[in-house]
Amino acid sequence: PVTINRLDYQPTDWLIDHVSLQFELDPTATLVTSELTLSRNPAAGQESNGPGPGLTLQGSDCELRSVSLDGVKLAPEDYQLSATELHIAQLPEHCVLVIVTCINPESNTALEGLYRSSGNFCTQCEAEGFRKITYYLDRPDVLSVFDVTITADVATCPVMLANGNRVSHEVLEGGRHRVQWHDPHPKPSYLFALVAGDLAHIEDHFTTASGRKVLLQIYVEAHNIDRCDFAMSSLKASMRWDEEVYGLEYDLDCFMIVAVDDFNMGAMENKGLNVFNSRFVLADAQSATDTDYMGVEAVIAHEYFHNWTGNRITCRDWFQLSLKEGLTVFRDQSFSSDRHSATVKRIEDVRLLRARQFAEDSGPMAHPIRPDSYIEINNFYTLTVYEKGAEVIRMLHTLLGPVKWRQAMDVYVERHDGTATTCDAFVDAMQTVADVDLTQFRRWYSTAGTPEVRVSEEYDSQNARFHLTLSQSCPDTPGQSDKLPLHIPVVMGLLDQQGNSLSLSNGRALAAAVDSSQTDAQRGVLLDLTEASQTFTFEGVDAAPVVSLLRGFSAPVKLVHDVTDETLAFLMANDPDTFNRWEAGQRLATRLILGVLQEGRINADTLASLGQAWGLILADDSLDMAFKAEALSLPTIDTLEGSLEQVDYQALIAAHAMVSTALAEKHAEALCVLVTETRQAGVALLDPAAMSGRKLANTALALLTWLPESLWGPLAAAQYAAADNMTDRIAALAALCHGDSAARQDCLDDFHAKAIGNRLVMDKWFAVQATSRRSSIVEDVAALLQHADFEAGNPNRLRSLVASFALNNPGGFHAANGQGYRFLADQVIALDSRNPQVAARLVSPLGHWKRLAGPARDLMRQELVRIRDSGPLSPDVFELVSKALQ
Ligand code: B3K
Ligand code: ZN
Secondary structure, eight states: OOOEEGGGOOOOSEEEEEEEEEEEOOSSOEEEEEEEEEEEOTTSOOOOSSSOOOEEEEOOSOEEEEEEETTEEOOGGGSEEOSSEEEESOOOSEEEEEEEEEEOGGGOOSOOEEEEETTEEEEEOTTTTGGGTSOBOOSTTOOEEEEEEEEEETTTOSEEEESSEEEEEEEOSTTEEEEEEEEEEEEOGGGOOEEEESOEEEEEEEEOTTSOEEEEEEEEOGGGGGGOHHHHHHHHHHHHHHHHHHOOOOOSSEEEEEEESOOSSSEEOOTTEEEEEGGGTOOOTTTOOHHHHHHHHHHHHHHHHTTTBTTTEEESSGGGHHHHHHHHHHHHHHHHHHHSOHHHHHHHHHHHIIIIIHHHHTSTTOOOSSOSEESOGGGGOOHIIIIIHHHHHHHHHHHHHHHHHHHHHHHHHHHHTTEEEOHHHHHHHHHTTOSSOOTGGGGGGTOOSOOEEEEEEEEETTTTEEEEEEEEEOOOBTTBOSOOOOOEEEEEEEEOTTSOBOOOSSSEEOOOOTTOOOOHHHHOEEEEEOSSEEEEEEOOOOSOOEEEOSTTOOSSOEEEEOOOHHHHHHHHHHOSSHHHHHHHHHHHHHHHHHHHHHHSSOOHHHHHHHHHHHHHHHHOTTSOHHHHHHHTSOOOHHHHHTTOSSBOHHHHHHHHHHHHHHHHHHTHHHHHHHHHHSOOTTSOTTOHHHHHHHHHHHHHHHHHTTSOHHHHHHHHHHHHHHOOSHHHHHHHHHHHHHSOOHHHHHHHHHHHHHHTTOHHHHHHHHHHHHTOOOTTHHHHHHHHHTSTTOOTTSHHHHIIIIIHHHHHOHHHHTOTTSHHHHHHHHHHHHHHTTOHHHHHHTTGGGTTGGGBOTHHHHHHHHHHHHHHTTSSOOHHHHHHHHHHHO
């Protein structure tokens, strides 16, 4: 496999001014005729006299039927064909090339290019799937206007969709029909889409701010037609939000979403024709949890927002992926935050970042948000590019403030609309309006690893001064050592011993959020940490203050700040920054759990502090219940792992269990009350208070499962029986799955019976068992692989069992005998030849062997070796396995 390097970027010698595609759809032999109008790229490097540059097009897994140049069919000696390229040595400066290929959608199990899902045709082209349809300049900086003609059987394909606007439809002889689509917006091939099949749809309209009426359609299999309404309202809300917050309007006459059951990831932002994993479209009370609803809303928004940040302005090359992904994740996070509790949304996002992105940043695949090299680009659709990328955008937002941020976004859109550009150009646009110099900030784009910020405090009572010293460092990562300091925005405040916020003599003022009732002092200030070590002095501080640092998690760093248990408990109760109130509780809990690892027992004082703080939270009726739920949730194993050098998982899991049990015991009574009394009857399913109530009740139930089943088993069984929504039903079932009661099997059987005919619900039946803490878990999961409803070829089903186990069941996955690792490696080996992208996603939990302590280290490594030696690997799996073994 070849390594591609960022610095080798060259513009193409050729431009494709127009492409006309004709599809004769057939399940096993689809004919694709592609007519490319080519011209030499004036921006390409000048070559000396002689023949002009040749043309090399990418293509794979498609059978070349013919090539014609300006109407003349080429003989095989006129071009060179390899497994991945078509090369034509000589072409006139302007010419038309017609290429005919034949492809087999039915046998396409990799779900990239044109494939079939539930008998329908659909495509997935990002990043490099278009080359599996026809030979093309399959790269994001080649923008072209597409015309698409689709011909198929009326009976099997009554619906035929492509990007843009439908311009004609005709009925042909022999039961076939034909449609034509025109997309006026030049786009790269990765945004091409085609869908054809027997689909039902709902429709609605949206009138843009400037008064254009847009037709909105959601296409699904007929039996799902009643589950699309929430997706439609999410779409309309997203369209309105982008107009109101960014002044960005939709730009075609119609916007279509298609839900398919077989999809490698979440969804895809193809121009005017988004294709979605059905799990991010379909939702109703009986099948979707509150979390699922929020997921639908967020992903619909994310893909819609790509229309500007991704499609109108795209990436010059795939190293710039975070240009569209980090920015669009930031935009969807802001959207969700505006619609729901901003603090809870921030907590959820930070939890994900810490649990998964920090792990990536400390493993063999650590890379900057703008990577420097790759073997397989699909391996770089990572938490780093997406989630850390969004954190980098968030820091720019913080450094600029909301008003200048919006101005800078206007400059970005104005400058780059209709082009393929770079992360550097994005920061250039920010710099045009920023007060701060962003030169050093740019290092975030090239630095891998999670920086650490160490804090020390010194109070000088004589001069009423407080000195705060912040020192940063960033660990070595593969290929990067001795990193330069980053520009880290640190939002902070000082409190006096009564919990009042102090006015600060140092730092930059923060702009008030629109609806904030906070004073300037409560909001705090912004410190620009730019040196390796820097001391900030605050004058006029009359008594030793309490510091609240990194409010709202203002930078994606690990903070090392040695404070007492009392200080953390004080912050939990008094910090005006609600995020930091939660954070203080997480730190206290982390200390307690890691303390068990060191001392073999629970530190009674720390437990008393945390237990008391929980008591205050439980009793505080003024708190949002969803926030309470977050405050009563301990840091997860994968988050805790991030603060350890070497991890003994079994010991860590035992310590986590010991602390969970102790806290549950302390508050058992109050938790039982929450389970039974927090739920609101008679209100709308998605009423915010009802959702928060369920979140709190189910968090309480999950905590109770650490206690003997006799205490909570009946509660869970009753909840299962009474549930009128999926959130409560699955939470009850998840609790029962940890235990051993008769109710466990009864409820599983009942759930299974009800899931028949609904694939997303059946996925939950698998996932809930895969995350059980039963000691027989590895055998249980292996047995589920043999279940009649298990489908290894369906990515959702596969993930619901295998990825749920490997990522969300640390106790099972890290079983001391290595069975969990072996199980996962077996799945990777079995899947790689069928679907490399999904197989590669399963490799990452095995990548961390170097961080493991004891025999686990070697057991995990052996499984990587076994994958490596299992036969020819896809570039996807090869890259991850070889980097992990380096
Ligand atoms: N852009 C797509 C992801 C494509 C992944 C290709 N392996 C979805 C998204 O981020 O919105
Ligand atoms: Zn995206």
